[in-house]
Amino acid sequence: MNLNIALLGGDGIGPEVLNQAVKCLQAVEETFNHSFVFKKADVGAIAIDKTGMPLPEKTLRLCREADAVLFGAIGDLKYDNDTNAKVRPEQGLLQLRKELGLYTNIRPVFSHPTLLKNSPLKKEIVRGTDFVIYRELTSGIYFGEKKLNEEGTIASDLCEYTEAEISRVAHLAFKAAKSRKKKLTLVDQSNVLESSRLWRKVVTRISESYPEVTLDCLFADNAAMQIILTPAKFDVILTGNMFGDILSDEGSVISGSIGLLPSACIGDENALFEPIHGSYPQAKGKNIANPIASILSAAMLLEHFGLNEEAYAVKMAVGKSLRKKVVTPDLKKGSKYGTNEVGDFIAHNIVDIEDDFNTNDE
Ligand code: IPM
Ligand code: MN
Secondary structure, eight states, rough: EEEEEEEEETTTTTHHHHHHHHHHHHHHHHTTEEEEEEEEEOHHHHHHHHOOOOOOOOHHHHHSSSSSSEEEOOOOHHHHOOTSSSSSSHHHHHHHHHHOOOOOOEOOOOOGGGGGGGGGOOHHHHHOOOOEEEEESSSGGGOOOEOTTTSSSOOEOOOOOHHHHHHHHHHHHHHHHTTTTEEEEEEEEEEHHHHHHHHHHHHHHHHHOOOEEEEEEEEHHHHHHHHHGGGGOOOEEOOHHHHHHHHHHHHHHHOGGGOOOOOEOOOSSSSEESSSSSOOGGGSSSOOOHHHHHHHHHHHHHTTOOHHHHHHHHHHHHHHHHHHOOOOOSTTOSSSHHHHHHHHHHTTTTTOOOTTTTTTOO
């Protein structure tokens, strides 16, 4: 298969972890005889420094023309506490999601058997966790009208959803549930918010078209508690933009490190793949950031194009790095392996399972 992949490293550790994902995609290319063309562009703080804008026109064009975008991370400390900043790095990512119509964000949360001890939660609680968050990504409070009065004393962000916006992400979530454990949990705050009541109405109606899927509804506050009390009982969680952002960071605590979790942002025309973690500026250039979230995002990219054996090969190689403890210090204190070494190990261990039938990796 020929694929044009836009590479947006972004800020902080973004470019370093992205490089490891590229190594893995190159290994896939070679092992499975594909042809991937990679083109780089700037986004985020680095783009602001160069052009004054977090998402330069050139970058957007490259992303539109590409088959898929692989994204690193975004954010810079110098903007985090500057409440007066006119432009912010995060706007680059938000604008990109909006412009490319990436309305569904898929965020798998899992607990790998070798990482049970990495979670601060008890092993018995995290064991068997395997759920996926379907987060609406281009609407809601993130994109509603923002206001600040002249005196700078009153501010508001509008949380607005249309039936159509809820419906398109809901259908994708129900389809996912149908092919998984057949359970969908809608997370909203419909005891308080009108927009949440619309979510509940629309999702309940859509559920009638998926009789094999059981629908459950939870208020967001309760969901935040249930997710760490009994994570293994969840299957597909469907929710709006902001609740999805918050709950996916919570999910990473179950997995053992925020450096592990990938995501796919899907629209009708475009797709972008990115770790759920941020730019971790304190670790930039130190070769300590965990590249697994980025590498697993590349695996989601492969799956998106139906390259399932290839994605499986990447996931097996990641599994091997976890089993052999070839991991960064976030997963093993004092580990001698850095971002690059872990990336190399995983890339070298990407094999075609069919060819490799008799090879024992242990
Ligand atoms: C994420 C991030 C972004 C979000 C930020 C960087 C805008 O936290 O992808 O989870 O809030 O969506
Ligand atoms: Mn987030």
